[in-house]
Amino acid sequence: MDTQLKKGVLEMCVLIQLSRQDMYGYEIMKIIQDVFPDVYDGSIYAILRRIRGDGYAETYMKDVPSGGPARKYYRLTSHGLEYCEKLISEWEKMTRSVERLIK
Amino acid sequence: MNRKEFLDELENALAGRLTESDIREITSDYGDIFANGAENGKSEEDVAAELGSPARIARTILEDGPGRTGREYTDFQKNINEKTSKLFDKVIEPDRNVDVGRLASMSRRLGAYVIDGILLGVIVMGGIFALLVPLFMYSVRTEMTGYSVSGIPAGDMMIHMNEPGYATLTNFSITGVMGLFLLMGAFNFFTTIILWATNGYTPGKYILKIRVVKINGSKLSFLDALLRELVIKCIANSIVSGFLNLGSFIWGCVTEDHKTVHDLAAQTRVVEWDRTQK
Numbered sequence: 182m183d184t185q186l187k188k189g190v191l192e193m194c195v196l197i198q199l200s201r202q203d204m205y206g207y208e209i210m211k212i213i214q215d216v217f218p219d220v221y222d223g224s225i226y227a228i229l230r231r232i233r234g235d236g237y238a239e240t241y242m243k244d245v246p247s248g249g250p251a252r253k254y255y256r257l258t259s260h261g262l263e264y265c266e267k268l269i270s271e272w273e274k275m276t277r278s279v280e281r282l283i284k
Numbered sequence: 285m286n287r288k289e290f291l292d293e294l295e296n297a298l299a300g301r302l303t304e305s306d307i308r309e310i311t312s313d314y315g316d317i318f319a320n321g322a323e324n325g326k327s328e329e330d331v332a333a334e335l336g337s338p339a340r341i342a343r344t345i346l347e348d349g350p351g352r353t354g355r356e357y358t359d360f361q362k363n364i365n366e367k368t369s370k371l372f373d374k375v376i377e378p379d380r381n382v383d384v385g386r387l388a389s390m391s392r393r394l395g396a397y398v399i400d401g402i403l404l405g406v407i408v409m410g411g412i413f414a415l416l417v418p419l420f421m422y423s424v425r426t427e428m429t430g431y432s433v434s435g436i437p438a439g440d441m442m443i444h445m446n447e448p449g450y451a452t453l454t455n456f457s458i459t460g461v462m463g464l465f466l467l468m469g470a471f472n473f474f475t476t477i478i479l480w481a482t483n484g485y486t487p488g489k490y491i492l493k494i495r496v497v498k499i500n501g502s503k504l505s506f507l508d509a510l511l512r513e514l515v516i517k518c519i520a521n522s523i524v525s526g527f528l529n530l531g532s533f534i535w536g537c538v539t540e541d542h543k544t545v546h547d548l549a550a551q552t553r554v555v556e557w558d559r560t561q562k
Contacts, residue, residue, distance in 0.1 A: 206313060207320035222334070223341050226313040230306075250319060253312070 188228075191220065193272060195228050196257065196265040199238060205252040229255055237261030287318045287328040290338055297342030310345060382501035388494040388554040390537045399488030400475065408470045416463055465522065472518035480509040484557075495557035504552065512550035520545075 191213065198209055210225045232238045238261050242251040257265065285293075291311050298307045314335070321331035335341065475486050483503040484496040496504060496512070504512075521528040532544040547553055 206316050221336070222317050223314070223344065226310075226317070227345060230309060230313070253316070 188224075191217070191224065192228050192232065193265070193268045195225065196232065196237065196261065196268065199255055199257045200262055200265050203254045203256045205243075205254050207252075209255070232261065237264050285329065285332040287315070287332070290318075290328075290332045290335070291315060294338040294342055297339050298345065301346055314341075382495075382497050382555060382557070384497065384499065384501045384553060384555060386556040387542050388556050390533065390542055392492050392494055392556075393536070393542075393554055394533065396486065396488030396492045396494060399491055400486045401471075401488075403487050404471055404474050405467075408467060408474065411470070412463055412467050468518055468522065469514075472513045475517075476509045476513040479513060480504060480506045489554075493557055494554050496552050496554050499551050499553055504550075508550045508552060512546045512552055516546040516549045 194213055194216070195209055198204060198212055206226055206229055209229070210222055213225055214220055229238070233240060233255070236258060238255045238257050240253050240255055243254050244251050291314060294314060295307055295311050298310065302310075317335065318328055318331050321334075322328070326334075478486050479496060482490075489495060498504060498508065517529060528545060532546065536542045536544040536547075542554070
């Protein structure tokens, strides 16, 4: 897949996951890798850093119930939710257009 | 490669390229990947092998930029970006409405130049005088009190002219020459901006219904206007003490297609232009 397109799509997928519930990096990664098996671990973390750097998400530490080191959870900001909705509507618009061309 | 070796290598590859806190965040993320692997029964070596070379990962992170790829610009920023990208764009479609054959006569062009000189000259000179008057007053006052700025009696000035530090009179004439340069520079800077912003007009040209266009009839780019007005008409002209524009005018009069030096340099021509045309 084209890397630029992939980057954008992956970012949207991560945002969608986070819009449903707060998650930590590995959790998100597993979900994404279920759908896109060829995505390598580092790129998900890079996306998480980016959306945090852009103010779409914030992080907090939470202890693991079973013990072990605390995990870094990601939570979408209101700005991030807005951005996510915008991306989804753009995505739907785009896929509709592309589908019309394919048919 | 174990966890520590992997993280050290990654940190070394990023050191100095990103901020300390960015690097700490990245290594902590990769530390997480190792921790998660361990939970799933993977050894540190397994995880490191899956991740691949730290140097390659570092390269990908750096290519990604400082985490700003998904950035959104405000409308204002978008507008500025668009403007600046157009600023240096020289590929512009020819305007079919412009009849490049209807060349403006040299007398009209001179007339426009005189009108601009009067109109803009008044504005620019006003500004320059506002700057120069305090300077002039200062120099007169020091002469009247008999002492120059350096504390040497003004009468001695001529004697000391050649010595360093006593050349207040020369300084004043330098101020004058610089003022003149400033005047011309400001005048041509104004015409550059106006010419570009109005797609080929100056006030004088507008009144006399002539317009500057590229030789193919298209609008001028900012660089064209800059080259024509500031670089050739002002800077190059100043270097040859004003003879360039005079020679340019005469040359324009005697040649068939009225090409002046600044027209040749910027690949422009001046055409008659009915203002009612769009």
